[in-house]
Amino acid sequence: MKNSHLNGDEVHENGGCDNDDVVLGVDGGTTSTVCVCVPLLPLISNQNLPNPLPILARAVAGSSNHNSVGESASKDTLEKVMSEALSKSGSNWSAVRAVCLGVSGVNHPTDQERILHWLREIFPSHVKLYVHNDALAALASGTMGKLHGCVLIAGTGSISYGFSKDGREARAAGAGPVLGDWGSGYGIAAQALTAVVRAHDGRGPQTALTDRILKALSLSSPDELIGWTYADPSWARIAALVPDVVSCAESGDQIAHKILVDAVQELALSVKAVVQRLSLCGADGNDSFPVVMVGGVLEANKGWDIGKEVINCIHKHYPGAYPIRPEVEPAVGAALLAWNFLMKESERHHNS
C-alpha cells in the first residue's frame, strides 16, 4: 500500500488519488459502531456511483456515543473500529484519503471540534476529515450521499434531521427519553409499561398489554415490573418491548393503539418541524423532497405499520414528501458523504 503523498489541494487527472487510496465511513451509534472501508478510485472515475458500491471491509465495535460511554472509551472504540476495517481490507492508515464519522452525541460544534482535533493526531494533514451527527450518515445512506431532505430515525431513540439544498441544517427531537422523545422505541415501551402499572393500580383502564408484557418478561404480576425496571434501566432493554405493543394494537387493544397513534404524531411532528425550518416543501408546500426512514420502529409490519402511518401523516401536509428506505447502511452513507465532500472540494479547485 502506498501513501498518496498528496496534500489536500493537489488534484490529478484521476481526482488526485492513487489506486490503493481508501475512504473510511463510520456510523457511531449508542448501541454499536460500524466502519466500512471503500476504495476511492471507482468513486472518482465514475460519473455515477457504482452499483453495488464496492466495500473492501466492514468492522463492528461497541458504543462510541461519548454521552453514554465517556470520551476516552468513545475514542478507543472509534480508533479500534477504523484500525480493524483497514486491516481486514489489507490496507493501512497511510492509504486513507478521507474519513467521515457520523457519531451519535455530536450535537454541537464543540463536540465536532473535539473529535476533529483527536482525529488530526491520527491522520496527517492531507487526509480530509469530516465529523457529523450520525443522523447525517443515515440521511446520506438513503440519498446515496446527496445532502438534501430529511431523515427520520426511530430505533431505541428517535431524531429527525434535515439538510436544505443551500446547506442549512436543522434537527428536532433526539434529546433522549427524559426530554420527550415519545416516538422512540423507548418512548413507546415506557408508555406501555406505564399503562400496565396504571391499570394494575386502578388509575387507568385494563389493557391486553398487561398479559402480553408480563409473558414477554416471564413475570407473574405487574408488581414485579418495579424490580425488573430497577434491575437494569438501559434504554434498549425497555425499547425491546415495542413489537409486543404492536401485537396488542393489532389484536384491537385500544390502549396500545392510542400509544402507537401518539407515537406516530410525535414522529411526524418532528419531521414537520425540520421541513418547516428548512422550507424543504417550497413556498407553496408542494416541492418534492426525500424523507429517509431508518430504524427498527419504522420496520414494515403487516398490521400496524408505524412507518407507513408516519408517512400518511406527513403527506397530509407535504404531498411532495417521498419516503426512502435505504438499501445501504449508514456507515456506507458516511463513506458516500466523504466522497461527496471530496468531489465538491475538487470541483472548487478546478473552478478557482
Ligand SMILES: Nc1ncnc2c1ncn2[C@@H]1O[C@H](COP(=O)(O)OP(=O)(O)OP(=O)(O)O)[C@@H](O)[C@H]1O
Ligand atoms: N417489527 C417491529 N416493529 C416495530 N418496532 C420494532 C420492530 N422490530 C424491532 N422494533 C423496535 O426497534 C427498536 C430497535 O431499533 P434499532 O435496532 O434501529 O435501534 P438501535 O440501533 O438500538 O437504536 P438507536 O438508533 O437509537 O441507536 C426497538 O425499540 C425494537 O423494539
